[in-house]
Amino acid sequence: MQESLVKPASIHESNGANCHGGVNEDTTGLPLIAIVGSPNVGKSVLFNTLTGAYVTVSNYPGTTVEVSRGKGRLAGQPVGVVDTPGMYRLVPMTEEERVARDILLQERPRVTLHVVDAKNLDRMLPMTLQLIEAGQPVVLVCNLMDEADRLGVKIDTAALEQTLGIPVVPTALAIGRGADHLKEIVVSALHRNDHLATGGCPTCESKPAHAVAIPYPPAIEDALPQIESQLFGYYQLTKRAIALLLLQNDAGVASMVAAQEGPRYTEVRAAAKAVQDRFSQPLSFVIARYQREAASRVLQKVLTQPERRVSYFAEKLSAATMNPLTGIPLLILSMYLLYQFVGVFGAQTLVGFFEDNLFGAYVNPWINNVLAKYIPWLVIRDLIGNQYGVITLGVRYAVAIIFPIGVPRIFGTKRQTELPKC
Structure with missing residues:
Protein backbone atom coordinates (compact mmCIF):
# COMPACT_ATOMS: atom_id res chain seq x y z
CA MET A 1 0.00 0.00 0.00
CA GLN A 2 2.94 2.31 0.66
CA GLU A 3 3.94 2.25 -2.99
CA SER A 4 0.45 3.31 -4.02
CA LEU A 5 0.70 6.22 -1.63
CA VAL A 6 3.87 7.47 -3.25
CA LYS A 7 2.79 6.80 -6.83
CA PRO A 8 -0.99 7.25 -6.89
CA ALA A 9 -2.97 6.68 -10.01
CA SER A 10 -4.82 9.98 -9.99
CA ILE A 11 -2.49 12.98 -9.97
CA HIS A 12 -2.86 16.55 -11.03
CA GLU A 13 -0.14 19.17 -10.81
CA SER A 14 -0.52 22.81 -9.98
CA ASN A 15 1.77 25.81 -9.88
CA GLY A 16 2.34 28.51 -7.33
CA ALA A 17 -1.24 29.74 -7.65
CA ASN A 18 -2.21 26.79 -5.49
CA CYS A 19 -2.44 27.37 -1.75
CA HIS A 20 0.21 24.71 -1.26
CA GLY A 21 3.74 24.57 -2.54
CA GLY A 22 6.25 21.94 -3.57
CA VAL A 23 8.01 20.37 -6.53
CA ASN A 24 6.05 17.94 -8.62
CA GLU A 25 8.60 15.15 -8.36
CA ASP A 26 8.61 11.75 -6.73
CA THR A 27 9.70 11.91 -3.08
CA THR A 28 10.49 8.17 -2.78
CA GLY A 29 13.67 7.50 -0.82
CA LEU A 30 13.89 10.97 0.72
CA PRO A 31 13.55 11.62 4.45
CA LEU A 32 9.84 12.29 4.88
CA ILE A 33 8.41 15.18 6.87
CA ALA A 34 4.71 14.73 7.66
CA ILE A 35 2.61 17.78 8.51
CA VAL A 36 -0.41 16.90 10.64
CA GLY A 37 -3.00 18.84 12.60
CA SER A 38 -6.53 20.17 12.63
CA PRO A 39 -7.92 22.15 9.70
CA ASN A 40 -7.25 25.89 9.56
CA VAL A 41 -4.14 25.95 11.73
CA GLY A 42 -1.61 26.90 9.03
CA LYS A 43 -0.52 23.50 7.69
CA SER A 44 -0.65 24.75 4.10
CA VAL A 45 1.50 27.78 4.92
CA LEU A 46 4.05 25.51 6.59
CA PHE A 47 4.01 23.18 3.58
CA ASN A 48 4.76 26.12 1.32
CA THR A 49 7.49 27.32 3.71
CA LEU A 50 9.28 23.97 3.58
CA THR A 51 8.96 23.46 -0.18
CA GLY A 52 8.58 25.90 -3.04
CA ALA A 53 6.32 26.98 -5.86
CA TYR A 54 4.89 23.70 -7.17
CA VAL A 55 2.96 20.82 -5.69
CA THR A 56 1.80 17.35 -6.63
CA VAL A 57 -1.75 16.72 -5.45
CA SER A 58 -2.95 13.12 -5.53
CA ASN A 59 -6.04 11.26 -4.47
CA TYR A 60 -5.26 8.82 -1.70
CA PRO A 61 -5.83 5.31 -3.14
CA GLY A 62 -9.44 4.22 -2.86
CA THR A 63 -10.70 7.65 -1.78
CA THR A 64 -11.41 11.11 -3.13
CA VAL A 65 -9.31 12.71 -0.38
CA GLU A 66 -6.46 14.80 -1.77
CA VAL A 67 -2.95 14.66 -0.32
CA SER A 68 -0.31 17.25 -1.23
CA ARG A 69 3.34 16.26 -1.63
CA GLY A 70 6.43 18.22 -2.45
CA LYS A 71 10.20 18.36 -2.15
CA GLY A 72 12.31 20.80 -0.22
CA ARG A 73 15.89 21.33 0.83
CA LEU A 74 16.92 21.93 4.43
CA ALA A 75 20.57 22.69 5.22
CA GLY A 76 21.46 21.30 1.80
CA GLN A 77 19.62 18.02 2.39
CA PRO A 78 16.70 17.13 0.08
CA VAL A 79 13.55 16.11 1.93
CA GLY A 80 10.06 15.00 1.02
CA VAL A 81 7.10 16.78 2.59
CA VAL A 82 3.51 15.54 2.82
CA ASP A 83 0.62 17.76 3.89
CA THR A 84 -1.97 15.42 5.41
CA PRO A 85 -5.71 16.15 5.58
CA GLY A 86 -7.01 17.71 8.76
CA MET A 87 -7.26 15.39 11.74
CA TYR A 88 -8.25 15.84 15.38
CA ARG A 89 -7.28 12.44 16.78
CA LEU A 90 -5.60 9.17 15.85
CA VAL A 91 -8.92 7.32 15.98
CA PRO A 92 -10.52 8.47 12.71
CA MET A 93 -14.09 9.74 12.59
CA THR A 94 -14.00 10.98 8.99
CA GLU A 95 -12.45 9.83 5.72
CA GLU A 96 -9.93 12.68 5.90
CA GLU A 97 -8.81 11.62 9.37
CA ARG A 98 -8.50 8.02 8.24
CA VAL A 99 -6.27 9.04 5.33
CA ALA A 100 -4.06 11.19 7.58
CA ARG A 101 -3.76 8.41 10.16
CA ASP A 102 -3.03 5.79 7.48
CA ILE A 103 -0.17 7.91 6.16
CA LEU A 104 1.39 7.75 9.62
CA LEU A 105 0.74 4.00 9.71
CA GLN A 106 1.88 3.12 6.20
CA GLU A 107 4.74 5.53 5.60
CA ARG A 108 7.77 6.32 7.72
CA PRO A 109 7.92 10.05 8.49
CA ARG A 110 11.34 10.96 9.82
CA VAL A 111 9.77 14.01 11.48
CA THR A 112 6.10 14.63 12.27
CA LEU A 113 5.22 18.31 12.54
CA HIS A 114 2.06 18.70 14.61
CA VAL A 115 0.73 22.18 13.83
CA VAL A 116 -1.65 23.61 16.43
CA ASP A 117 -3.53 26.85 16.96
CA ALA A 118 -1.75 28.45 19.93
CA LYS A 119 -4.88 30.20 21.15
CA ASN A 120 -6.77 26.88 21.22
CA LEU A 121 -4.00 24.70 22.57
CA ASP A 122 -6.32 23.09 25.12
CA ARG A 123 -8.31 21.46 22.32
CA MET A 124 -5.30 20.30 20.30
CA LEU A 125 -2.75 19.13 22.85
CA PRO A 126 -4.52 15.75 23.42
CA MET A 127 -3.57 14.76 19.88
CA THR A 128 0.03 15.79 20.56
CA LEU A 129 0.02 13.39 23.51
CA GLN A 130 -1.41 10.66 21.27
CA LEU A 131 1.36 11.20 18.71
CA ILE A 132 4.01 11.07 21.44
CA GLU A 133 2.43 7.93 22.88
CA ALA A 134 2.46 6.42 19.39
CA GLY A 135 6.23 6.91 19.16
CA GLN A 136 6.06 9.50 16.40
CA PRO A 137 9.09 11.81 16.07
CA VAL A 138 7.00 14.85 16.95
CA VAL A 139 7.84 18.53 16.73
CA LEU A 140 5.04 20.69 18.15
CA VAL A 141 4.49 23.83 16.06
CA CYS A 142 2.51 26.39 18.08
CA ASN A 143 1.28 28.49 15.17
CA LEU A 144 -0.84 31.67 15.12
CA MET A 145 1.13 33.04 18.06
CA ASP A 146 0.41 36.58 16.84
CA GLU A 147 -3.31 35.99 17.35
CA ALA A 148 -2.67 34.39 20.73
CA ASP A 149 -0.63 37.43 21.78
CA ARG A 150 -3.45 39.77 20.80
CA LEU A 151 -5.86 37.76 22.95
CA GLY A 152 -3.49 37.75 25.91
CA VAL A 153 -2.78 34.00 25.72
CA LYS A 154 0.70 33.24 27.04
CA ILE A 155 2.46 29.89 26.51
CA ASP A 156 5.69 28.99 28.28
CA THR A 157 7.09 27.04 25.35
CA ALA A 158 10.32 26.18 27.19
CA ALA A 159 8.37 24.60 30.06
CA LEU A 160 6.05 22.87 27.59
CA GLU A 161 9.06 21.45 25.74
CA GLN A 162 10.55 20.18 28.99
CA THR A 163 7.27 18.60 30.07
CA LEU A 164 6.53 16.90 26.76
CA GLY A 165 10.12 15.95 25.99
CA ILE A 166 9.79 17.11 22.37
CA PRO A 167 10.79 20.30 20.52
CA VAL A 168 8.18 23.07 20.76
CA VAL A 169 8.43 25.96 18.28
CA PRO A 170 6.28 29.12 18.52
CA THR A 171 5.45 30.52 15.09
CA ALA A 172 3.25 32.90 13.17
CA LEU A 173 3.93 31.44 9.74
CA ALA A 174 1.55 33.71 7.83
CA ILE A 175 3.86 36.64 8.62
CA GLY A 176 7.08 34.59 8.56
CA ARG A 177 7.64 34.66 12.31
CA GLY A 178 9.57 31.65 13.59
CA ALA A 179 9.97 30.02 10.16
CA ASP A 180 13.78 30.02 10.16
CA HIS A 181 13.96 28.70 13.72
CA LEU A 182 11.49 25.96 12.82
CA LYS A 183 13.66 24.88 9.89
CA GLU A 184 16.66 24.66 12.22
CA ILE A 185 14.66 22.50 14.62
CA VAL A 186 13.52 20.23 11.77
CA VAL A 187 17.12 19.81 10.57
CA SER A 188 18.19 18.96 14.12
CA ALA A 189 15.30 16.49 14.47
CA LEU A 190 16.18 14.83 11.17
CA HIS A 191 19.79 14.46 12.28
CA ARG A 192 18.83 13.12 15.70
CA ASN A 193 16.25 10.66 14.38
CA ASP A 194 18.62 9.40 11.67
CA HIS A 195 21.32 8.62 14.20
CA LEU A 196 19.00 7.29 16.86
CA ALA A 197 17.80 4.76 14.28
CA THR A 198 21.39 3.59 13.70
CA GLY A 199 22.69 4.21 17.23
CA GLY A 200 25.59 6.24 15.89
CA CYS A 201 25.40 9.65 17.56
CA PRO A 202 26.34 10.00 21.25
CA THR A 203 25.09 13.60 21.29
CA CYS A 204 21.68 12.52 20.01
CA GLU A 205 21.50 9.60 22.41
CA SER A 206 21.85 12.01 25.32
CA LYS A 207 18.62 13.74 24.37
CA PRO A 208 15.85 13.20 26.96
CA ALA A 209 13.14 10.71 26.16
CA HIS A 210 9.53 11.77 26.06
CA ALA A 211 8.76 12.93 29.58
CA VAL A 212 4.97 12.83 29.43
CA ALA A 213 2.85 9.74 30.03
CA ILE A 214 -0.92 9.28 30.05
CA PRO A 215 -2.17 7.18 32.98
CA TYR A 216 -5.32 5.22 32.15
CA PRO A 217 -7.70 3.36 34.50
CA PRO A 218 -6.18 0.21 36.05
CA ALA A 219 -8.37 -2.08 33.94
CA ILE A 220 -6.95 -0.54 30.76
CA GLU A 221 -3.38 -0.38 32.05
CA ASP A 222 -3.53 -4.07 33.02
CA ALA A 223 -4.88 -5.07 29.60
CA LEU A 224 -2.34 -3.13 27.53
CA PRO A 225 0.65 -5.44 28.28
CA GLN A 226 -1.52 -8.49 27.57
CA ILE A 227 -2.44 -7.15 24.15
CA GLU A 228 1.09 -5.93 23.41
CA SER A 229 2.48 -9.39 24.19
CA GLN A 230 0.41 -10.79 21.29
CA LEU A 231 1.73 -8.27 18.75
CA PHE A 232 4.68 -9.69 16.82
CA GLY A 233 4.15 -7.88 13.52
CA TYR A 234 5.92 -4.76 12.27
CA TYR A 235 4.06 -1.54 13.01
CA GLN A 236 4.92 2.12 12.49
CA LEU A 237 3.33 3.03 15.84
CA THR A 238 4.32 1.75 19.26
CA LYS A 239 2.66 -1.44 20.45
CA ARG A 240 1.04 0.54 23.25
CA ALA A 241 -0.56 2.86 20.70
CA ILE A 242 -1.71 -0.08 18.57
CA ALA A 243 -3.23 -1.70 21.67
CA LEU A 244 -5.04 1.52 22.58
CA LEU A 245 -6.43 1.85 19.06
CA LEU A 246 -7.65 -1.76 19.23
CA LEU A 247 -9.36 -1.04 22.55
CA GLN A 248 -11.10 1.88 20.85
CA ASN A 249 -12.41 -0.48 18.16
CA ASP A 250 -10.45 1.11 15.31
CA ALA A 251 -11.49 -0.93 12.27
CA GLY A 252 -8.47 0.00 10.15
CA VAL A 253 -5.95 -0.97 12.80
CA ALA A 254 -7.94 -4.12 13.60
CA SER A 255 -7.71 -5.23 9.96
CA MET A 256 -3.98 -4.53 9.87
CA VAL A 257 -3.34 -6.43 13.11
CA ALA A 258 -5.51 -9.35 11.98
CA ALA A 259 -3.50 -9.61 8.75
CA GLN A 260 -0.15 -9.54 10.56
CA GLU A 261 -0.92 -11.60 13.64
CA GLY A 262 -3.11 -14.33 12.18
CA PRO A 263 -4.58 -16.66 14.84
CA ARG A 264 -3.19 -14.52 17.68
CA TYR A 265 -5.68 -11.82 16.73
CA THR A 266 -8.47 -13.88 18.32
CA GLU A 267 -6.78 -13.53 21.72
CA VAL A 268 -6.25 -9.83 21.11
CA ARG A 269 -9.94 -9.28 20.38
CA ALA A 270 -10.93 -11.34 23.41
CA ALA A 271 -8.71 -9.23 25.67
CA ALA A 272 -10.14 -6.02 24.24
CA LYS A 273 -13.71 -7.23 24.69
CA ALA A 274 -13.00 -8.22 28.29
CA VAL A 275 -11.87 -4.67 29.04
CA GLN A 276 -14.88 -3.12 27.32
CA ASP A 277 -17.21 -5.30 29.41
CA ARG A 278 -15.87 -3.61 32.54
CA PHE A 279 -16.95 -0.14 31.42
CA SER A 280 -20.44 1.23 30.86
CA GLN A 281 -19.16 3.74 28.27
CA PRO A 282 -17.32 2.93 25.03
CA LEU A 283 -13.59 2.72 25.63
CA SER A 284 -13.04 5.42 23.01
CA PHE A 285 -14.85 7.86 25.33
CA VAL A 286 -12.96 6.70 28.40
CA ILE A 287 -9.53 6.88 26.75
CA ALA A 288 -10.28 10.26 25.17
CA ARG A 289 -11.34 11.65 28.56
CA TYR A 290 -8.09 10.57 30.20
CA GLN A 291 -6.10 12.05 27.31
CA ARG A 292 -7.90 15.38 27.75
CA GLU A 293 -7.26 15.30 31.49
CA ALA A 294 -3.56 14.61 30.91
CA ALA A 295 -3.39 17.52 28.47
CA SER A 296 -5.17 19.74 30.99
CA ARG A 297 -2.59 18.90 33.67
CA VAL A 298 0.21 19.84 31.29
CA LEU A 299 -1.44 23.13 30.34
CA GLN A 300 -1.94 24.14 33.97
CA LYS A 301 1.85 24.50 34.18
CA VAL A 302 2.51 26.31 30.92
CA LEU A 303 -0.62 28.20 29.79
CA THR A 304 -1.86 31.57 31.01
CA GLN A 305 -5.13 32.94 29.66
CA PRO A 306 -6.95 36.18 30.47
CA GLU A 307 -9.91 35.73 32.76
CA ARG A 308 -13.17 35.47 30.90
CA ARG A 309 -16.04 37.20 32.60
CA VAL A 310 -19.12 35.06 32.20
CA SER A 311 -22.46 36.57 33.13
CA TYR A 312 -24.60 34.87 35.73
CA PHE A 313 -27.27 34.10 33.11
Missing part, protein backbone atom coordinates in the same frame (compact mmCIF):
# COMPACT_ATOMS: atom_id res chain seq x y z
CA ALA A 314 -24.75 32.62 30.66
CA GLU A 315 -23.24 30.47 33.41
CA LYS A 316 -26.63 29.13 34.46
CA LEU A 317 -27.69 28.55 30.85
CA SER A 318 -24.46 26.67 30.17
CA ALA A 319 -25.05 24.43 33.18
CA ALA A 320 -28.67 23.86 32.16
CA THR A 321 -27.73 22.79 28.63
CA MET A 322 -25.29 20.19 30.01
CA ASN A 323 -27.92 18.59 32.27
CA PRO A 324 -30.07 16.02 30.39
CA LEU A 325 -33.16 16.92 32.44
CA THR A 326 -33.04 20.54 31.31
CA GLY A 327 -30.80 20.26 28.24
CA ILE A 328 -33.23 18.14 26.18
CA PRO A 329 -36.21 20.51 26.75
CA LEU A 330 -33.94 23.47 25.94
CA LEU A 331 -32.86 21.72 22.73
CA ILE A 332 -36.49 21.16 21.73
CA LEU A 333 -37.34 24.77 22.61
CA SER A 334 -34.42 26.16 20.59
CA MET A 335 -35.38 24.03 17.58
CA TYR A 336 -39.00 25.24 17.86
CA LEU A 337 -37.91 28.89 18.09
CA LEU A 338 -35.58 28.41 15.13
CA TYR A 339 -38.44 26.93 13.12
CA GLN A 340 -40.71 29.84 14.04
CA PHE A 341 -38.02 32.33 13.08
CA VAL A 342 -36.98 30.69 9.80
CA GLY A 343 -39.99 28.62 8.77
CA VAL A 344 -42.77 31.00 9.79
CA PHE A 345 -41.37 34.52 10.00
CA GLY A 346 -38.84 34.08 7.17
CA ALA A 347 -40.60 31.65 4.82
CA GLN A 348 -44.13 33.01 5.24
CA THR A 349 -44.19 36.58 6.51
CA LEU A 350 -41.10 37.96 4.76
CA VAL A 351 -41.62 35.94 1.57
CA GLY A 352 -45.21 37.15 1.35
CA PHE A 353 -44.16 40.75 1.86
CA PHE A 354 -41.42 40.69 -0.78
CA GLU A 355 -43.28 38.60 -3.37
CA ASP A 356 -46.77 40.07 -3.15
CA ASN A 357 -46.47 43.52 -1.61
CA LEU A 358 -43.12 44.66 -3.00
CA PHE A 359 -42.66 42.90 -6.35
CA GLY A 360 -46.30 42.09 -7.11
CA ALA A 361 -47.63 45.56 -6.35
CA TYR A 362 -44.73 47.86 -7.26
CA VAL A 363 -41.58 46.43 -8.90
CA ASN A 364 -43.07 44.13 -11.57
CA PRO A 365 -45.78 46.57 -12.77
CA TRP A 366 -43.18 49.35 -13.04
CA ILE A 367 -40.77 47.07 -14.98
CA ASN A 368 -43.53 46.01 -17.40
CA ASN A 369 -44.63 49.62 -17.96
CA VAL A 370 -41.06 50.73 -18.72
CA LEU A 371 -40.56 47.81 -21.12
CA ALA A 372 -43.85 48.45 -22.90
CA LYS A 373 -42.97 52.12 -23.31
CA TYR A 374 -39.35 51.86 -24.46
CA ILE A 375 -38.83 48.30 -25.82
CA PRO A 376 -40.76 47.59 -29.04
CA TRP A 377 -39.59 43.97 -29.38
CA LEU A 378 -41.82 41.44 -27.66
CA VAL A 379 -39.06 38.85 -27.30
CA ILE A 380 -36.91 41.32 -25.32
CA ARG A 381 -39.87 42.34 -23.16
CA ASP A 382 -40.61 38.67 -22.42
CA LEU A 383 -36.94 38.04 -21.62
CA ILE A 384 -36.77 40.85 -19.05
CA GLY A 385 -40.34 41.22 -17.80
CA ASN A 386 -43.86 39.87 -18.11
CA GLN A 387 -44.64 36.49 -16.53
CA TYR A 388 -41.29 34.66 -16.88
CA GLY A 389 -38.77 37.50 -17.23
CA VAL A 390 -35.31 37.62 -15.73
CA ILE A 391 -36.32 40.45 -13.39
CA THR A 392 -40.02 39.81 -12.85
CA LEU A 393 -39.48 36.10 -12.12
CA GLY A 394 -35.76 35.43 -11.54
CA VAL A 395 -34.87 38.45 -9.43
CA ARG A 396 -38.23 38.30 -7.67
CA TYR A 397 -37.60 34.72 -6.53
CA ALA A 398 -34.00 35.47 -5.60
CA VAL A 399 -34.99 38.41 -3.44
CA ALA A 400 -38.44 37.32 -2.32
CA ILE A 401 -37.66 33.69 -1.44
CA ILE A 402 -33.94 33.05 -0.99
CA PHE A 403 -33.17 36.27 0.89
CA PRO A 404 -36.01 36.12 3.45
CA ILE A 405 -35.33 32.44 4.21
CA GLY A 406 -31.54 32.43 3.95
CA VAL A 407 -30.81 35.46 6.12
CA PRO A 408 -32.95 34.34 9.10
CA ARG A 409 -31.48 30.85 8.82
CA ILE A 410 -27.91 32.18 8.91
CA PHE A 411 -28.78 34.57 11.73
CA GLY A 412 -30.54 31.86 13.72
CA THR A 413 -27.68 29.40 13.27
CA LYS A 414 -25.18 32.05 14.33
CA ARG A 415 -27.17 32.69 17.48
CA GLN A 416 -27.08 28.98 18.26
CA THR A 417 -23.31 28.76 17.84
CA GLU A 418 -22.91 31.68 20.25
CA LEU A 419 -24.71 29.90 23.07
CA PRO A 420 -22.36 29.40 26.01
CA LYS A 421 -20.45 26.16 25.96
CA CYS A 422 -19.14 24.27 28.93
